[in-house]
Amino acid sequence: xxxxxxxxxALSDATRFAIVERxxxxxxxxxxxxSDVAPISAPALxxxxxxxxxxxxxxxxxxxQRRIYALRPESMMAIDDWITNRRKFWEASLDRxxxxxxxxxxxxx
Amino acid sequence: xxxxxxxxxALSDATRFAIVERxxxxxxxxxxxxSDVAPISAPALxxxxxxxxxxxxxxxxxxxQRRIYALRPESMMAIDDWITNRRKFWEASLDRxxxxxxxxxxxxx
DNA sequence: AGGTTAATTAACGCTTTGTGGAAATAAAGA
DNA sequence: TCTTTATTTCCACAAAGCGTTAATTAACCT
Numbered sequence: 104x105x106x107x108x109x110x111x112x113a114l115s116d117a118t119r120f121a122i123v124e125r126x127x128x129x130x131x132x133x134x135x136x137x138s139d140v141a142p143i144s145a146p147a148l149x150x151x152x153x154x155x156x157x158x159x160x161x162x163x164x165x166x167x168q169r170r171i172y173a174l175r176p177e178s179m180m181a182i183d184d185w186i187t188n189r190r191k192f193w194e195a196s197l198d199r200x201x202x203x204x205x206x207x208x209x210x211x212x
Numbered sequence: 213x214x215x216x217x218x219x220x221x222a223l224s225d226a227t228r229f230a231i232v233e234r235x236x237x238x239x240x241x242x243x244x245x246x247s248d249v250a251p252i253s254a255p256a257l258x259x260x261x262x263x264x265x266x267x268x269x270x271x272x273x274x275x276x277q278r279r280i281y282a283l284r285p286e287s288m289m290a291i292d293d294w295i296t297n298r299r300k301f302w303e304a305s306l307d308r309x310x311x312x313x314x315x316x317x318x319x320x321x
Numbered sequence: 322a323g324g325t326t327a328a329t330t331a332a333c334g335c336t337t338t339g340t341g342g343a344a345a346t347a348a349a350g351a
Numbered sequence: 352t353c354t355t356t357a358t359t360t361c362c363a364c365a366a367a368g369c370g371t372t373a374a375t376t377a378a379c380c381t
Contacts, residue, residue, distance in 0.1 A: 107223075107229070108223065108224050108225065108226050108229050109224075111220040111221070111223040111224040111229075112220075112221075112224035114216075114217065114220040115217050115218075115220040115221035115224050116217065116338090116339085117217050118339095120216070120217050120220075124298075127298050127301035127302055128301060133357080133358095134357075134358060134359090135356090135357060135358080143339090143340075143341090144340075144341055144342080145357085145358070145359085146340080146341070146342080146343095146358085146359070146360080146361095147339070147340055147341070148358095149358060149359055149360090150338095150339080150340090150359085150360095151339090152358095153359085154338095167348065167349075167357090168347065168348050168349070168356065168357045168358075169356095169357065169358085170357080170358065170359090174302055176302045176303065179295060179298070179299075179302045180302075182291065182295050183295045183296075183299070186288060186291050186292045186295060187292075189233075189236055189288070190288075190292070192236035192237060193236055193283055193285045193288040193289075194285065225368090225369085227369095242327080242328095243327075243328060243329090244326090244327060244328075252369090252370070252371095253370075253371060253372080254327085254328070254329085255328085255329070255330080255331095255370085255371075255372085256369070256370055256371075257328095258328060258329055258330085259329090259330095259368095259369080259370095260369090261328095262329090263368095276327090276378065276379075277326065277327045277328075277377065277378045277379070278326095278327065278328080279327080279328065279329090
């Protein structure tokens with residue numbers, strides 16, 4: 104049961120995000136089958152998979168010489184729970200901002 | 213409209229995550245009022261706020277000498293949309309894993 | 322103007338992260 | 352057993368991230 108910040112850290116890299124999307128779309132796959140998610144070496148891919156594994160986002164099962172990676176739905180559910188539990192807060196935040204900002208000029212970039 | 217990986221990167225730091233939770237709970241606040249989210253210096257806090265701002269997670273409005281930060285609900289909605297749109301995939305992924313794994317031994321850490 | 326408050330930018334060091342190439346591990350197959 | 356296939360670990364190294372203190376900017380208040 105890892106921290107949400109760990110989950111977000113794992114998903115903050117484009118290659119790892121692509122791996123996750125791939126596993127969602129096409130289901131479990133061997134490390135080698137994932138090699139085309141990004142133009143990186145096998146060692147680099149292997150390390151990304153390790154990060155995802157240690158963050159609890161994927162599971163690894165061994166089949167002969169191949170390592171099969173699959174998405175761990177619980178990790179996605181953890182994000183879903185967080186966002187859902189706080190929906191009322193960010194909606195409330197929107198209301199408060201409306202009230203507060205009424206006559207202040209925004210200045211973001 | 214930033215990339216989701218940028219959003220996740222911004223939320224992957226414990227201090228920034230705490231800032232976001234604080235803004236959800238208590239609404240918009242000045243930078244100085246957020247100083248107790250973590251035992252860090254004002255410049256460090258300021259840079260975290262800049263990261264959140266550039267990731268589109270918070271907005272900054274100027275009120276006299278103070279900078280008021282507020283959560284940008286769209287950023288939370290972006291996460292919610294992603295997780296929701298892919299729910300069927302991670303649920304499917306769970307099914308496929310069940311089928312595949314039937315007689316393979318898991319080996320994660 | 323001079324002093325205080327609020328926040329940011331500048332400058333520097335340290336730690337972490339990401340990468341590729343080479344070597345190591347492990348199982349398969351000839 | 353020797354070679355091939357699949358993947359990971361080890362070894363530098365460059366880039367990014369985070370923290371601090373010092374300096375700067377900007378607005379308020381006598």
